[in-house]
Amino acid sequence: MNEKHFNIRIYGLFTADGSILVTDEFRLGIFMTKFPGGALEHGEGTIECLKREFREELNSEISDITHFYTTDFYQPTTLLPTNMQLFNVYYLVTIHPPFNFKTTLKKFDIPAVDGAQSFRWMKISELKEEDFTFPIDKFIVHKIKNELK
Numbered sequence: 033m034n035e036k037h038f039n040i041r042i043y044g045l046f047t048a049d050g051s052i053l054v055t056d057e058f059r060l061g062i063f064m065t066k067f068p069g070g071a072l073e074h075g076e077g078t079i080e081c082l083k084r085e086f087r088e089e090l091n092s093e094i095s096d097i098t099h100f101y102t103t104d105f106y107q108p109t110t111l112l113p114t115n116m117q118l119f120n121v122y123y124l125v126t127i128h129p130p131f132n133f134k135t136t137l138k139k140f141d142i143p144a145v146d147g148a149q150s151f152r153w154m155k156i157s158e159l160k161e162e163d164f165t166f167p168i169d170k171f172i173v174h175k176i177k178n179e180l181k
Contacts, residue, residue, distance in 0.1 A: 047124070051156060124180075
């Protein structure tokens, strides 16, 4: 293994009425679908990171946070120019209405401009691996379908 650095990512799984919130983004020159969240910054704890990400991306405050999953296998980065080992932490989160973010029904309802982002609800019962861009999210789909019915 040539990786000498970790890329730590923190994600929130927000469910309501049998659906889960996902984000469609244009970053690194591609369209991607993933769960809301992002990179842990130096000096932050994982919960602090998740709260910051939800404030920045969803203009929302998280009220309840429960650990769901932490990567327990080797996962290299797939899109970054530098090889790194990914370390992902997923939390179940609650946001109380009214919601301060807009959603769309259309996948990739954004321009091909770096940083563009939109949110949409997906029925948990209809989630499929191929709906997501990254291998770790594909893995999480199985856990969600088995544990969040």
